Amino acid sequence: MKIVIKGVKTMQNCFSIDFLTINVKNISSEELLILLCDSVSNKDLSVENFAFREFGGMRGYSRSYAFLNEDFIRLSFHPEHPDFGVSIQLTGQGCKYLTEKDFINLVLAIRHKEKPYSITRLDIAYDDFKRVLPLQEMYQAVDNFIDYNTSISTKINRTSLQFYNGMFNNIRYKNFEIGTRTSTGRVRLYDKRAEQKIDELDYWYRLELELRQEKSQAFIDLFVDGHSLSDLYISALNSILRFVDDRYEGNGKAHCPNAIWYDEFLVELGNCSSKSIFRE
Template identity: 25%
Template sequence: MENKIIFDWLSFTVKTSRVDVNGVLLETITEKNLISLLGLENVDFEELPGIMGINGFQKRLYSNSITIHYDSRLVDFMWVEMSGQGCRAFESLSTHADYNFIFDFIINNSDIVNVTRLDVAYDDFQGLLDVYAIADDTVPDYRDTNNYNFVSPLRSHSVNVSNKGICVTIGSCRSDIMFRIYDKAAERNKSDDIPHWVRCEIQLRRDRAYEFIRLLREENETVDNLYFLVLNHYLRFVEPDPTDSNKSRWNLAKHWVAFAYSVTTQKKSLFVKPGLDYNLAKLDKVVENQFAGAVFTYLKCHGIDRLVTTLDEKFSKVKLNRKYKRLLDEQNALKQIVELNDEIYPDLSYIAYINDEFCEV
């Protein structure tokens, strides 16, 4: 697998109206306008109640990990939130699937739009990132939190080890910039399938997120160059030098050099829009759009019983494709969870299956 850079989170707010300098109403913006901005007019959004405590939003529209919070009693804006899976859904389902279209809207309407978060992630499959060495440099001695082998204006740092692998965090989730480096293969339970998958994620907030977008659109920068400019400006892992107390003069750590300067060795952009993983929606689309005629004709000629019997006999003898097996396992697990919750919580409105986790909404 080739290394790649992706957008893995995007959220922004849009005021519900635009007024002139005299306070005269010029334009009213609705949640439907935001759906059009995203190019998701043909996607079914579910209307849900607002999440308690979040800016007084009373309603939200949800689909494929994309949420539009609106109708607030406390603020005069709406809030668009696209998580990692939301970004994948946007790339697959939007009629334009163009981040630049959204970025241009943000820049051209800066009087009513604020970027709240932008995550840019580098996925390493080739061994450039040694998450164990990075963890050792971040916390070489757990008894002394001021002892660390990196140079950064960001002082907050931590290492978390769990059954989901190692995760190193540099910076605070409340700050305008934070780095998160972790074993993505372990987090996704794919270590047996993917020998090395480490992600280095830059989380940008507010002005830092806006400046990244501005440089991308107004200064003709590339995602690759901006990613590494931010990385090398805010974070360097270094080799301890006992003869020099000034860390900023220490040499780059050997395990960090190849990654930090890898952008200069690339002949083409690493930025991609990977889209959705194979899911039930994609399966439905393939069957209903590509094979609908063949399935319809087969059923008319032979009936449903022969189709079911034939497929059962065929796939009891051959190994089912991994993506189909995973999909079946997910659906069976979902049915079990729903049946269990029907017994325990018969009045539960519904269960949503999001990002490989079951979440009560």
């Protein structure tokens, strides 16, 4: 079954959900599996195409259902511990089977059943094919943050920041990551062209947010209630970090205005009407 990577075919910059984990309580695995399949428009996602496995697809679970007997869409549960709930996990590959409307329909269906649910992890990607990302300014700000604790306002410890350098198809790239697996918000900038080993492209960067706990829950709830992915993405990004104007750092970075180049980048992404909805 062929997977078409969102955005690549049209080479248009886009936002997308790239990883999702939902835990649902007071529901059987079979009921949630049917709910998932009934909520999506892709007819390949049918109950018959999920294989039962006598091992958990996620840590702490002992049983699972896996789409096409693969790991990119799976439901995990523990028959002896129904209090664990049932978890749906979609990796980046799995998310490509769902449209934005499908994600909304799934959450609405869970709400309609009046089942308690939590979004334990959510990755949101911005794919850039048109060189919108201000890479050099970001690299310099990250260097300043590492060396002098300037240029970036965030509550994440700078020791968690990592750079990765490499080359693919004779083109050098530089990736960075801010945050840890325990952070409620994490930011990754990387060369997607190199990661996917796509020879036909000379540029494709991704700025990805990994959200957990209250950030992931707030994002999905607001998305389902009608906020756009672009507005929520900008709001979530600003709740994790901001690139600030160093000239004002005497007042404390939290009170510094954004760097001019960062504001221009946010305008390129789209206006944000929900700047204060995420906890910093």
